[in-house]
Amino acid sequence: MQTTAQRAEPRSVRRWNEKTVIDVLRAHGAQRISALRSFTGLTPGPLGDVLRGLSAKGWVVSVPDETPGRGRPAQRFRLSRPEGWVLGVDVGPHAVRAVRMDLAGNAVERVECEVLRPGDLQAMHERTAEAVGRCLQGIGAEDLWAGTLAVGGHLDDEGSVVRSVAVPAWEGHRPLELLSDVLPQPFSLINDVRAETLAEHEVGEAQDVEDFALAHLGRRPTLGIFLEGRIRRGAHGTAGDLSLHPQLGRGVTGATGDGDDADQLVAMIRQALAGDEGARSGIREALERMAEPFALAASVLDLAVIVIGGPFAAVPDIAVPALARAFDERSRSVPELRTTGLDQFAAATGAARQALGWVDGTLASAATGALERERSCFRAEVGGRVLVH
Structure with missing residues (x-):
């Protein structure tokens, strides 16, 4: 059977190129045009179009090259650093820990609250409210882009805890619903050990x-x-x-x-x-x-x-x-x-990194290309979906 090759649509090629440039800048930091051409394989014309589009959408900015030399400084491009935060919250039977990060992945606040009645849902709710409140003290709700909650146990696709050795009281409940009044939205859900594992890969x-x-x-x-x-x-x-x-x-x-x-x-x-x-x-x-x-x-x-x-x-x-x-x-x-070199905040750190990845993955993918790098755009894309990692 003979098949006819299909040409890629220009729009899909551009989306792929946008995601590729973002990935390169995320992995390698600020780069000259020549380095971006080498990393991506793009010729000057298409690369210039992609960079102008990413700049207009708030993804990249140009900065002068700090390398000393003659003549006009070469131009370099790096990812922009929009204002805002993500939050990781680890709710365990004995303590609740929260980590706030900026959108560059830097932890700026860490809070730990002991649960005085270990494994008790009401006690964990109270300490979660305290930890989140202290971690977000001084910033507005509009400055938080997203968060991820880490809990122990087997999570189904709907966000329910099927089984939990650490906190049997979770079983049959949806932690995001139980804590919805103290967790700013939107929030996703992850198993706590998977959150620790992500932290080991990202910063460990x-x-x-x-x-x-x-x-x-x-x-x-x-x-x-x-x-x-x-x-x-x-x-x-x-x-x-x-x-x-x-x-x-x-x-x-x-x-x-x-x-x-x-x-x-x-x-x-x-x-x-x-x-x-x-x-x-x-x-x-x-x-x-x-x-x-x-x-x-x-x-x-x-x-x-x-x-x-x-x-x-x-x-x-x-x-x-x-x-x-x-x-x-x-x-x-x-x-x-x-x-490991990480401390007791490993799961909360991993949860915050997952929230950051959720934001970046929603706003830039090979399927959609780069969307506007705005909090409102992210929230419109996410809607009311429950995401379990």
Whole structure:
């Protein structure tokens, strides 16, 4: 059967070119025309048209080249820096954390509020209101473009929590609805470990790899999976969820995984850091119990790197050798093990980065090209849709 090649429409080519130029400037910073031609393969005429269009839509600005030399300074182009903010909120059973970022991805405010009645929905609601209010203090509602909420558990496509080991009270509820009166709109939803995984790739230990996993080792061990440059959510939204694994269901201290188990874990880690051999032995035993499912996942996915996160990242001299030994015994290829450098705000940071990506991805894509880089344009595109990452 003979087919006839279809010529691309000029409009679709222009959209693709706009997205390509934006991606280059985002990845490499300000560039001269010559460098943009090299990165994009565009000739001077089409590239000039694209840059003029992006400038008119508020995406790029020209700046003088700071390189010393003779004659007139060469012109460089960079992404504009519009005013505004995004917000990431991590609502956990014991604390609520919020991070506010500017639209260049710089964290400018971080707030943490302890939940005095762990796992209680009303208590978490109250602390969320406090954390968001403090994080947004001094800025107007019109200055916030978007936000993302991070919660623990299996999320369905409608934004409901199907199952949550960390906060059983979430189950059957939609967190965005329960917190709608304290979260400025629009807000999207993400699993907290997936948010941590995104933070590792954006600002943490996995910025240089496109295939890695975050092994969150603590009271509820979970695997955050990042493949081919994207977070892996899975066909049913449960990729990396190890909460039902029989070896992990008892919690790291041998308790149920709820109640005082978190306090026992914190105490165990503190004792291990102080040199208590009993506590160090307990952590090794817990890691050995976790090792098999993590090693199997690493082997099946053929991961380049595993980043160790969660509470056990505080004792890398125990965690790294224990996991390396387990992987060596169980895996065909042993991934490089790294320990997170992020703190307790990792999930909130990842949520804020997801909100930023939501804004940029809505306003610039290969399908639509570059839309006006305005808050009103973003909100018109998003409408009232619920987005679950």
